[in-house]
Amino acid sequence: MTMKLKLLFAFVILLVIAALCPGCAGGLETGGAYAQANTAPDKALFTADLTFKTLHAQLTAVFDFERDNRLLCWQISPEIKHSLDRLRPKASAIVKEYAQARAAYLKAPAPANLTSLQGVLAELSRLNATAATVLNPKSP
């Protein structure tokens, strides 16, 4: 499972790199949500949303796993639940921050708003990494 999580993180990093490399990010078909007619395609928002979707799904998988197997995890160590309980409110706050930053960017797609969006994503990525180690800690 650890290798697969590492692979997933590598893909997320690759997506972020793709956002910084306009020539590599592929084309957005005109008419889509990120490439409206008569406006420049917004590859940065597309990549940000794609990264967010992946990170959110991964976090949900970790939280779901602990909740669905709570008694077993508790028997192994109460610290599994307690560690994730420390992360849960932080994760919720960061996701809400992303929602607010995204709304601000959609209203006014300025570079400063995009930077805020990407900053929140970096925070979410770090929290994801911490959550993953709770279920699969390194052996001493």
Next chain:
Amino acid sequence: MTITALDIIRGIEAALALAPKIETLVNDAKAWINALFVQKIITAEVQNELFAHVDAICVARLAGNEPPSWKVEPDPVTPTSDAPSTTET
């Protein structure tokens, strides 16, 4: 509380149950990477699907709604196994 062999087996089964979900996420990410670098064009349908998906999450969170597993719930109550015996013969 001692961990029995059955608990260990259940733990392994639970981990194996999670593995396909992770694999799905990895395959999903692979498909998106493929769209970015190979297919060259990300169709309007794919864009709209992604936008709607993220939008739904954001709208829900701004309204204060979140999945149950994201909420902090009380610790499980487990019965004590080492209560002293009060009967004497």
